[in-house]
Amino acid sequence: xxxxxxxxxxxxxxxxxxxxSCAASGRTVSIYTMGWFRQAxxxxxxxxxxxxxxxxxxxxxxxxxxxxTISRDNAKNTVYLQMNGLKPEDTAVxxxxxxxxxxxxxxxxxxxxxxxxxxxxSS
Numbered sequence: 001x002x003x004x005x006x007x008x009x010x011x012x013x014x015x016x017x018x019x020x021s022c023a024a025s026g027r028t029v030s031i032y033t034m035g036w037f038r039q040a041x042x043x044x045x046x047x048x049x050x051x052x053x054x055x056x057x058x059x060x061x062x063x064x065x066x067x068x069t070i071s072r073d074n075a076k077n078t079v080y081l082q083m084n085g086l087k088p089e090d091t092a093v094x095x096x097x098x099x100x101x102x103x104x105x106x107x108x109x110x111x112x113x114x115x116x117x118x119x120x121x122s123s
Contacts, residue, residue, distance in 0.1 A: 002026040002112050004096045009117030020081040022096030030074040033099040036081045038092035047105040086121045
């Protein structure tokens with residue numbers, strides 16, 4: 001089992017940047033595909049990005065491609081989401097998640113979840 005804790009959220013103006021971190025404890029994250037999801041008020045949770053176990057493969061939702069970058073440091077048991085060019089529509093609670101699948105963009109494929117961190121982008 002692994003416990004995930006997100007940090008780095010906050011309030012930022014449109015066009016700004018934030019870097020989210022997801023610190024894991026328990027089992028090493030190196031055995032998991034790691035993903036970021038987000039949930040805006042009144043909407044379902046949506047896939048944002050994922051990264052393979054060794055960090056060599058990444059995949060993004062079309063809405064964030066070219067603006068967000070997912071990375072991981074398995075030695076630090078941490079996953080990151082660098083968010084640049086933020087837009088008001090990026091406002092949401094962002095969740096880190098761990099999956100035993102080799103790939104996947106659906107939340108049912110992720111077994112472990114953090115509590116989330118709020119990102120608010122003002123216009």
